[in-house]
Amino acid sequence: MTRPAIVWLRRDLRLADQAAFVAAAACGPVIPVYVLDDETPKHRMMGGASRWWLHHSLSALDADLRKRGSRLVLRRGVAADVLADLARETDAAAVHCLRHYEPWWRNAERALKAALPDGCALECHPGNYLMPPGSVTTGAGQPYKIYTPFWRALAQHMPPPKPVPAPDALDGPKAWPKSDTLVDWKLLPTKPDWATGFGEEWTPGEAGAADRVEAFLDKAKHYEDRRNLPSIEGTSRLSPHLHFGEISPATVWHATMQAGGSVEVFLKELVWRDYAQNVIAQYPDYGKANARDAFDAFPWRDPADSEVKADVEAWQQGRTGYPLVDAGMRQLWATGWMHNRVRMVAASFLIKHLLVDWRVGEAWFWDTLVDADYGSNATNWQWTSGSGVDSNMFVRIMAPLTQSDKFDAAGYIRQWVPELADLSDKDIHDPEAAGKFVKGYPKKRIAHKQARERALAAHAKIKT
Numbered sequence: 001m002t003r004p005a006i007v008w009l010r011r012d013l014r015l016a017d018q019a020a021f022v023a024a025a026a027c028g029p030v031i032p033v034y035v036l037d038d039e040t041p042k043h044r045m046m047g048g049a050s051r052w053w054l055h056h057s058l059s060a061l062d063a064d065l066r067k068r069g070s071r072l073v074l075r076r077g078v079a080a081d082v083l084a085d086l087a088r089e090t091d092a093a094a095v096h097c098l099r100h101y102e103p104w105w106r107n108a109e110r111a112l113k114a115a116l117p118d119g120c121a122l123e124c125h126p127g128n129y130l131m132p133p134g135s136v137t138t139g140a141g142q143p144y145k146i147y148t149p150f151w152r153a154l155a156q157h158m159p160p161p162k163p164v165p166a167p168d169a170l171d172g173p174k175a176w177p178k179s180d181t182l183v184d185w186k187l188l189p190t191k192p193d194w195a196t197g198f199g200e201e202w203t204p205g206e207a208g209a210a211d212r213v214e215a216f217l218d219k220a221k222h223y224e225d226r227r228n229l230p231s232i233e234g235t236s237r238l239s240p241h242l243h244f245g246e247i248s249p250a251t252v253w254h255a256t257m258q259a260g261g262s263v264e265v266f267l268k269e270l271v272w273r274d275y276a277q278n279v280i281a282q283y284p285d286y287g288k289a290n291a292r293d294a295f296d297a298f299p300w301r302d303p304a305d306s307e308v309k310a311d312v313e314a315w316q317q318g319r320t321g322y323p324l325v326d327a328g329m330r331q332l333w334a335t336g337w338m339h340n341r342v343r344m345v346a347a348s349f350l351i352k353h354l355l356v357d358w359r360v361g362e363a364w365f366w367d368t369l370v371d372a373d374y375g376s377n378a379t380n381w382q383w384t385s386g387s388g389v390d391s392n393m394f395v396r397i398m399a400p401l402t403q404s405d406k407f408d409a410a411g412y413i414r415q416w417v418p419e420l421a422d423l424s425d426k427d428i429h430d431p432e433a434a435g436k437f438v439k440g441y442p443k444k445r446i447a448h449k450q451a452r453e454r455a456l457a458a459h460a461k462i463k464t
């Protein structure tokens with residue numbers, strides 16, 4: 001009998017347009033494996049919200065595989081060691097995977113290559129991005145640092161290849177290797193179960209991702225006008241599906257193009273995801289190190305100080321006294337997701353109004369977002385703080401009250417900050433200024449003007 005091939009799954013939990021499955025199935029029997037590895041990523045192990053998603057996504061993938069005569073093998077431990085052992089146990093001829101760019105996965109790919117038994121090769125394929133990160137380069141052969149020229153160069157290579165459909169059937173090995181049981185991994189929260197709202201919002205898995213795309217196609221032509229309005233569901237909400245690889249970006253690209261209308265603005269957003277990977281491929285420490293050295297001397301407030309701790313807690317709990325920020329932070333807690341415009345405002349608020357190091361916010365998002373992504377999260381936090389490789393945005397201090405009014409956030413605030421629901425569209429953005437005392441709703445942690453002046457003064461210290 002032909003020796004089997006292992007498909008090592010990570011953030012590529014799909015059967016359609018999945019090059020690792022295509023390559024493995026072309027050689028013979030396939031053993032799909034997911035390794036729960038909390039050791040290789042160290043402090044970057046998945047956060048709570050991601051673990052909720054992972055549980056449901058793995059369960060959906062196993063069901064999809066079983067319909068095709070296959071199944072998902074679950075193992076736990078250091079991925080490189082677990083896979084090398086499994087390759088010996090099953091006499092696998094190869095391990096196929098999609099290449100990942102988080103620094104710990106790059107290390108794991110190197111370690112696995114070295115650990116595999118003779119006669120078993122590691123084959124890493126592209127497919128989780130529109131173009132392999134690092135492959136879009138300047139005329140001088142250098143990777144891009146800034147988004148706009150990156151987009152222009154990448155667009156020259158578009159459209160991406162047409163997606164490959166999921167296989168109808170997959171051959172399995174003569175005897176299946178032993179598997180852990182998903183429930184034993186305890187990925188879901190219990191006491192307390194803070195994820196009760198997640199299930200109402202999301203359907204993890206490949207079918208859920210396909211439904212999201214389908215639902216978005218009608219909205220795609222209005223994307224440009226509506227994407228910044230948090231009160232309307234004007235964006236695709238594909239981010240967790242894309243993050244976990246339940247749908248390929250090429251599939252999203254082609255589906256959106258077919259929707260017709262002006263979809264370029266949406267495609268440009270999709271390319272931010274590629275850009276973020278392109279950044280971490282160049283700067284593996286981007287999630288913890290300022291790209292601009294000057295920011296190492298930034299006079300952030302001391303996180304150990306009790307007043308700062310109280311400010312951070314108020315931000316996390318959506319009790320800052322700024323309704324738009326609070327609505328966003330509560331949406332995040334309840335659903336594991338936040339509207340992009342509100343993410344920008346909430347991040348800017350923590351960094352500039354509260355003068356707290358961007359890494360504190362990045363860590364909170366890492367734990368609470370269902371789409372928490374090393375590249376996208378770090379790139380966006382560093383972009384907001386101005387410490388990143390792109391333009392210095394620190395001095396662009398977003399005014400949460402003006403943003404709330406400008407982007408018509410009244411409905412959004414009513415949904416997520418119900419104690420303000422009875423206020424008029426005019427007063428709801430800033431109840432304090434309108435002289436409306438609302439029982440149970442806090443006063444502003446700091447006035448906007450005072451915060452702005454404090455932030456600019458702090459920034460001036462590093463400029464000189």
Ligand code: FAD
Nearest residue numbers: 235236237238239269270272273340343372373376377380
């Ligand atoms: P759509 O507007 O429908 O966009 C389609 C897809 O394009 C998204 O699903 C996403 O994959 C990609 N995309 C859009 N905008 C961005 C962007 N700015 N950066 C990277 N990719 C983008 N996105 C994540 O996927 N994971 C994160 O951890 C993450 N952290 C963020 C932190 C901050 C402080 C900010 C300001 C933004 C962050 N984003 C992150 C980007 C963005 O907010 C989300 O991708 C977007 O809100 C997801 O909603 P959507 O799927 O409806 O997006």
